[in-house]
Each structure stands twice: as structure tokens, then as C-alpha cells.
Amino acid sequence: MANRISRRHFLGGLATVSLVSQMPVLGIASQHQRSEPITRPIPGSGEQLPVIGMGTWRTFNVGRDEKLLTQRAQVLKTFFEYQGTVIDSSPMYGTAELALGKALSKLGRDDELFAATKIWTSDTEEGVKQAKESRQLWGVERFDLLQVHNLVNWQAHLETLKTMKERGEVRYIGITTSHGRRLQEFEDIMEREPLDFVQLTYNVLDRWAEERLLPLAQERGIAVIANRPFQGGRLFDRFQGQPLPSWAGDAGCENWAEYFLKFIVSHPAVTCAIPATTQVEHMQENMGAQFGALPDPGQRSEMIRYLEEL
């Protein structure tokens, strides 16, 4: 990715000019393409990552449906236009990796990609095969990040991943959980193992990670990816009909998507959030969260209080 970033910056001016001329949505979108996204360093290497990535659970599992494959490629194109890089998937997500691979080859944007997937099997040998299969599906030479999904057979897979990293077959390794599953075990692994990344659920309502996991990640120099940033969409179901607080603009939030995402990425331990969407318009809203101001600690508390009162 270090190469990718410098290459991207080198080509930055040129790309911006050509991108702007192809823009589907002018105005805010082109402004965002020109401005620098908010980034965070991966503690282990210092490499900068934009704070908004993309998840693919449910949203990219479209089978071989050509119409939807084309539409999802459009969603991915929007993601790259807003300077997104981190994409997260898993062999568990049905045909999501296949859809991603097709979209990536159609768009030809893999130099901007930070490719993250997972190993999800109870069989150790199968884990190695899975990583190879995922590489083929995505059409990438190697993954930037491989994670053990939901701690399934983590002891064995983590050994595999460490060996792969030593051989240069993957750049970073990590583990994932969600919904507050197996937290104690997760914490123990974070304490003992040489992880580059952890992925866990963190959003404005699910804040259990603040107690132990996020401080531990900071202490141990582990990057954090926040999954389920919208509680799988439930945050919109609950709050979208309500007005934003009058001070939302001061906290850098123009809409609910920015409110939810900026809350997450303003936590000092969080490296990036990975919202998932099937819609170009939603992608545009979500990517807006990696530009402009972020809420300060006082505003973060207000953000929680406001939702609790609603």
C-alpha cells in the first residue's frame, strides 16, 4: 500500500482532472475528490489509511446476476472516486468476493485498493486454500490484510497467517469478532499475539469495545476496523426520521450517515469504519464522513446523549 499511496499521490493531479470530468455527481463529490481525506496510521507501520472503508456482507452477495453486478460495480466506483481504499470481505459472504473481483477488474482500480478478507473454516488446511481462492476471486496478487473470521480455529489459522506474513504473502494479519461475541478470548489474543489489526463492532449505540478492547488496541499498537457501523442498518431505521441536532454541523456532520460514522472514527483508537451499502447515493453520503471536521470528545458525548434522548 505504501507504493500505492505514493503512486496515487504522484498521479493525483492528473487523476483528479480526469475523474472530475467523468463525475456522475458534481458539486460536493468533486469537492471531496480534490480535498484530502481524513486518514489514520496503521500503528505497526505508519502507513496511512482513509478512515472510511467498505464492507460487503449482504450487499455484494448478488450471485451471477449481471444487472446487479453492474450496479454494485457502480457503488464501488463511487467508493474509489471518494478516495476510499479499504475493502473488507470474507469467504463466508456467499458470492461477495466474486462480485468484488468482477467489479475491480471492470474498474481497473486495484492500485488504490487495500484488500482485506478473512479465513473462515474450522479446517486448518482448508484455510490456506481459502486464502488462495479468495486471491483468485478478487484478482489480487496478495492481500493487504488477512483476518481470522470470528475466531474460528484461530490458533491454527493465526500460525498460518504469521508464516504467510514472514514470506511476504500478506502484509498485515488480524482477527475479527462482531455483536460482542467471545470478548474475553478476543482480549486474551490481543494481549498475547502479534496482531496488526483487529476488527470488532463499534458504533454510537454499541460501545462495549470502549471499555477494554479499544484501550488495549492503543496500548498494543493494533489498528482497529469498526464493523457494523450502522448496526446493520438499524440506526437508520431508528433515527433517520428524526432531525439532526442543531449543533451537528459544528461536529462536522451534514447528515445521519456522517453523524454515525464520524462518531466512530473520531475515537482515537479506531483506524477505519467499514459501512456496507447497495446504493450509490448511500455510498456518497457515507464517504462524506472522511472529509471535513471530526467531533471532539465533548461533542462525542453530546452525540450519544442526543440519541439516548431521542
Place this chain on the structure above:
Amino acid sequence: MRWDYSLADLVMFTPEVYLRLFSRFNEAAWPLHLLALLGGLAIPFLLSRPLPLFRHVAIVLLALAWIYTGLGFLLEYYSPINWPVTYFAYGFVAQAMLIGAVAGWWHPVGRWPSGGARAGILWLLWLLCLLGLPWLTASAADSWQALSLFAMTPDVTVVATLPVLLLVHRRVRWLLLLLPLGWCFFSAATLLALETAGLMVVPALGLVAGLVLLFLPSWSEPG
């Protein structure tokens, strides 16, 4: 432990992708629909004939309906987006064999009643499955191309099989109800989680009817 699941977190695809399976499959399968419809209409006629050979033909048609649904819709279209469906796809083929073995040979299916209330109810159910239920997916997708036809798509095929199973001797019927009940449970739970309550009607109906069928004596006519 702080588990915080909603049922919706357990399905791995969106309603749009699910409903488009039907239109995509229908487009690819055309004009087999005509055969499926003709075969479907023929089954009660064949079952009502006194000569056992006709009833055997009806059972073969029913078994083919299960095989085509399993290998076509389930394996080719549905299983890539929902991996547990792979097992059901092969299960449908196994069920076809079982229908052939049990209702065709071991305890041959009885005759479809030729008159009276029972005949009326069975015909009504059959036509509902053949011509009425397929419109539920079409109306949810807002496109007639998303019809879910008997012998092509699973929920309707499973539910349409139940009236035929009513003509099988109760002693062996339970064997033929295991997979239909399993499928109806799986499909109803999936559609519930997908928050497509309207579509859940078919497998939910199948589940209730299947359970009732475990206890009802055969409705077949002697001869």
C-alpha cells in the same frame, strides 16, 4: 457475552437479490414453463385413473418436478447466495427418489377422489398451488416475470406435493414429509429474517399442512 443479534443479521443476501432469482431463472428456463404447467395439470388427472400405470406416470412427473427444482433453481441460482441451500438442492433430488420408491413402488399412491367434497378440496388446493401461489413472488417483485412456478421453484413445488401425499398411506407418509417440513421451516425462517412477510405465507402454509398430514388418514379412493 453481549450478543446482540436480530434475525435480519442472519440472512446473507437482500430481498432484491432473492426476488431477482425468480425472474432470472424464468428467463433462462423459458419455455419449460409450459411443460411444467401441463405436467402440473396432468398429475391429478393421471392420479384419478383406475389403471395403476397412470398413477406411476403421475409419480414420475412429480419426482421430475423435484429434480428440476433441486438442480435448476436451488443448485444453480439460489445456493450461490445462500450456501445451506446446496444441501437442500441435493435433498430435493433424494426426495424425488424417495417419492418414486415409496409412492411409486413400496406403498403405491392411492387414487385421487373422483367426486364429493374431498375431490373438490384437493382440486382447489392443486389449482391454488399451480395458478395462485406463484403470483406472490411476482407481486413482491412487482414483475410478472418473477412468478414462482410448480416444478421450477421450491416453495410452490413443496406445497403442491402435499395434496398428493394425502393419497399415500399414512404409515409411510411421514417418510415423505421429512424433507418438505425441513424445507418449509428453513424457507419460512429465511423469509421472515428477510422481512418479506408476504412471501412467508407459502412455506408457513406448507409447514402447518405438513404437520397436519402426519396425522390425517389417507384421502385416496379405493381402486
